[in-house]
Amino acid sequence: MKKSFLPFILLAVPMVLAAQSKSVPGIEKVTVFTDGAQVERSVTVNVRNGEQTLQFEGISPYFDATSLQVKAKGSLTVLGVSHHFVKADSAQLAQKQTAAKKLLKEASRNVEELNAQFEALNRQAEMVKSNCQTTNRTVVTPLENIRQLKTYYYNELLSINRKQLELSDQLSVAREVKKQRQKTLDSLSAIQPKRLAVIDVKVDAPAATRAQFSFTYYVNRASWYPTYDLRANSTSQPLHLTYKANISQQTGEEWKNIPVTLSSANPNRSNTAPELSPYWLNFYRPKVLKKNEYIVGRAAGLDASAARRSLSKNAVAVDGIEEMNMMDMMEPAAMLDVAASEAKFGYEFAIGHPLTILSDNQLSTATIGEYEIPATYAYQSSPKIDKDAFLMAFATDWDQFNLLGGEAMVFYENSFVGKTYLDPTQQNDTLSLSLGRDNGIRIERKLQKANSSRKVLGSTQTLTKDWQISIRNSRSEKVTLKVFDQIPVSQNSEITVSVLNLSGGELNKETGIVTWTLTLEPDQTRQLNLSYQVKFPKNKSIVIE
Numbered sequence: 001m002k003k004s005f006l007p008f009i010l011l012a013v014p015m016v017l018a019a020q021s022k023s024v025p026g027i028e029k030v031t032v033f034t035d036g037a038q039v040e041r042s043v044t045v046n047v048r049n050g051e052q053t054l055q056f057e058g059i060s061p062y063f064d065a066t067s068l069q070v071k072a073k074g075s076l077t078v079l080g081v082s083h084h085f086v087k088a089d090s091a092q093l094a095q096k097q098t099a100a101k102k103l104l105k106e107a108s109r110n111v112e113e114l115n116a117q118f119e120a121l122n123r124q125a126e127m128v129k130s131n132c133q134t135t136n137r138t139v140v141t142p143l144e145n146i147r148q149l150k151t152y153y154y155n156e157l158l159s160i161n162r163k164q165l166e167l168s169d170q171l172s173v174a175r176e177v178k179k180q181r182q183k184t185l186d187s188l189s190a191i192q193p194k195r196l197a198v199i200d201v202k203v204d205a206p207a208a209t210r211a212q213f214s215f216t217y218y219v220n221r222a223s224w225y226p227t228y229d230l231r232a233n234s235t236s237q238p239l240h241l242t243y244k245a246n247i248s249q250q251t252g253e254e255w256k257n258i259p260v261t262l263s264s265a266n267p268n269r270s271n272t273a274p275e276l277s278p279y280w281l282n283f284y285r286p287k288v289l290k291k292n293e294y295i296v297g298r299a300a301g302l303d304a305s306a307a308r309r310s311l312s313k314n315a316v317a318v319d320g321i322e323e324m325n326m327m328d329m330m331e332p333a334a335m336l337d338v339a340a341s342e343a344k345f346g347y348e349f350a351i352g353h354p355l356t357i358l359s360d361n362q363l364s365t366a367t368i369g370e371y372e373i374p375a376t377y378a379y380q381s382s383p384k385i386d387k388d389a390f391l392m393a394f395a396t397d398w399d400q401f402n403l404l405g406g407e408a409m410v411f412y413e414n415s416f417v418g419k420t421y422l423d424p425t426q427q428n429d430t431l432s433l434s435l436g437r438d439n440g441i442r443i444e445r446k447l448q449k450a451n452s453s454r455k456v457l458g459s460t461q462t463l464t465k466d467w468q469i470s471i472r473n474s475r476s477e478k479v480t481l482k483v484f485d486q487i488p489v490s491q492n493s494e495i496t497v498s499v500l501n502l503s504g505g506e507l508n509k510e511t512g513i514v515t516w517t518l519t520l521e522p523d524q525t526r527q528l529n530l531s532y533q534v535k536f537p538k539n540k541s542i543v544i545e
Contacts, residue, residue, distance in 0.1 A: 022057055025043035027039060027258050028258070029260075030357075033222075034265075036219060036267060037223075038216065042215070046210055047203060047205045053201070054203060059196060061195045070201060072212070074211025076206075081202070086198055096188055103184075107178040107181050111175055118164060131153065222249035225406060226403075227244045227408065229409050231412075231414075232393060232413075233413060241401070242367060245367075247366065248357070255355070257356055351368065377393055383483070390437055391412065393435055394430045396431075405421070405424060405425060412436060417437070442471070445470075448531075456538050459537060460535055464500070464534075466531035470526075471518065471525065472524070473523065478521050483518065485530050486514060487499060495535070496534070498533040499532050516528055
C-alpha cells in the first residue's frame with residue numbers, strides 16, 4: 001500500500017530493532033521561541049523491500065518526545081515510531097582512555113626501573129666506601145698498594161656518581177612524562193560522552209525504494225529575548241529604535257547556516273481555558289497547631305512570608321486551612337533582512353539570512369528591525385526629590401512594530417545616558433520613554449526663610465513655608481519643561497492647609513501635586529514660588545519639611 005506524508009506521534013515503548021539503516025537528517029529550519037525551539041529536519045534514504053527499522057541520528061537529547069512528528073513520502077508503510085538514546089563518542093572515548101592507560105603504565109614502569117638502577121648505584125657506592133676504610137688494612141700492607149687501592153676506589157666512586165647524575169636527569173624526564181600522561185588520562189576520564197537521541201522508524205516497503213522522511217519536534221535549552229537601542233539626536237527629530245534579538249541554545253545540536261524564525265509565542269504555556277471552581281465561604285476558625293506541626297510552607301522549606309506569598313490571590317480560608325487551585329506554568333550584528341508578521345499566538349520574525357548558532361549557550365545577536373518613531377519631547381523634574389531635569393520622549397504609532405518588553409540602551413546626542421525598560425503592554429496610545437538626565441537645565445529649590453515663620457495665637461499655631469524654585473535653560477534650543485512639587489494634604493480635621501502662592505501652577509486637591517508647564521528660551525531663567533500655611537493646635541506637633 002502506498003502511503004504519503006503520514007504523521008506519527010512518538011511511541012513511549014521502544015521496539016525491538018531488526019536490521020537497521022542509519023542516517024542523519026539535515027536541519028531545514030529552526031523556530032526559536034522565548035523558551036525552547038522547534039526544529040525541522042529531513043533526509044532521503046534508500047529503503048529495501050520488507051519490514052525494517054530505520055534509525056535517524058543526531059537528534060538533541062533534550063527534545064520533547066510527545067512533540068515529535070514524522071512524515072514519510074514514498075512507497076512504504078510506517079508501522080511505528082520510537083526513540084532511544086546513545087552516547088555518540090563513547091566507543092572512541094573508550095579507545096582513547098585504553099591507549100592513555102597503556103602509555104601511563106609504560107611511563108610508570110620506566111620510572112620504577114630508573115629508581116631501581118639509582119638504588120643499585122647507591123648500594124654499590126656504599127660497598128666501595130666500606131672497602132676503602134683504612135681500618136680494614138693491616139700494618140703489613142705495602143704503602144704502594146694502599147695508594148693504588150685509593151686511586152681505584154676514587155675512580156669507582158667517581159664513575160658511580162656520574163651514573164647517578166645521568167639517572168637523575170633521566171628520572172626527571174620520566175617523572176614529567178608520567179605526570180603529563182596522568183593528566184591526559186584524568187582529562188579523558190572527566191569527559192562525558194555526547195548524548196544524542198536516535199529516532200527509530202519501523203517501515204514496510206513492498207519493493208526497494210527511495211523515501212523522504214521529515215521530522216518536526218520541540219526542544220528545550222533554546223531561547224531568545226529582545227533588547228533595544230533608543231537614540232535621539234535632538235528634540236526636533238524622530239526617535240530611532242533598533243530592535244535586537246539575543247539568541248542562545250545548548251541543545252547539543254549545531255545549527256549551522258540555517259534559516260531561523262523568531263517567535264514571541266511560548267509553547268510551554270497552558271492552552272487550556274481556565275474554569276472557575278465553587279467559591280466556598282464559611283466562618284474562619286483558627287487551627288490549633290500541635291507540638292510537631294508546622295505552618296503551611298515549612299514542610300516545603302519555605303518561611304512563613306514566602307508561604308503566604310505562594311498562595312493564590314483567590315485562596316479561601318476554610319476551617320483554618322488555606323485552599324487554592326494551582327496550575328504549573330513555565331514562562332519562560334549586522335542588519336538582517338527580517339519579515340515580521342503576526343502569528344496566531346504572538347509575533348514571528350523570519351530572518352532572511354541563514355544564521356549559525358552553536359550549542360555553547362553563547363548569545364548571538366541579530367538586528368531584526370530599525371524604525372523611525374514619531375515622538376514629542378519634554379523635560380520633567382521633581383526638584384524636591386532630584387534637582388535634575390529628565391528628558392522624556394512620548395512616542396506614537398509604536399504598536400505597529402510588534403515590540404516586546406525588554407531592556408533598552410538609551411543614547412542622546414551620541415552619548416550613552418543609561419538604561420530603561422521598554423514596556424509595550426502599557427495601556428496607552430503613547431509610549432513614554434525616559435531618555436535620562438540633562439545637565440543643560442539647571443534647577444534649584446530653596447526655602448525662603450524671610451517669608452517662612454512659626455506663630456502661636458491663642459490655642460493655635462501657624463506654620464508658613466515659602467519655597468522658591470529657580471530654573472535656567474542653558475541649552476542652545478527652546479525646551480518644554482514640566483515641574484512637579486507638592487502641598488501637604490491634611491488627613492485630620494484639626495489640621496488646616498491654606499495655599500498662599502503657586503505662581504500659576506495647577507493643583508490637584510486630592511494629591512496635593514502642583515504642576516507647572518513651562519517653555520523656556522535659550523538662556524532664559526524662571527522663578528516659581530510655592531507657599532502655604534498650616535494651622536493646628538499648639539499642644540500638638542507635626543513634621544513639615
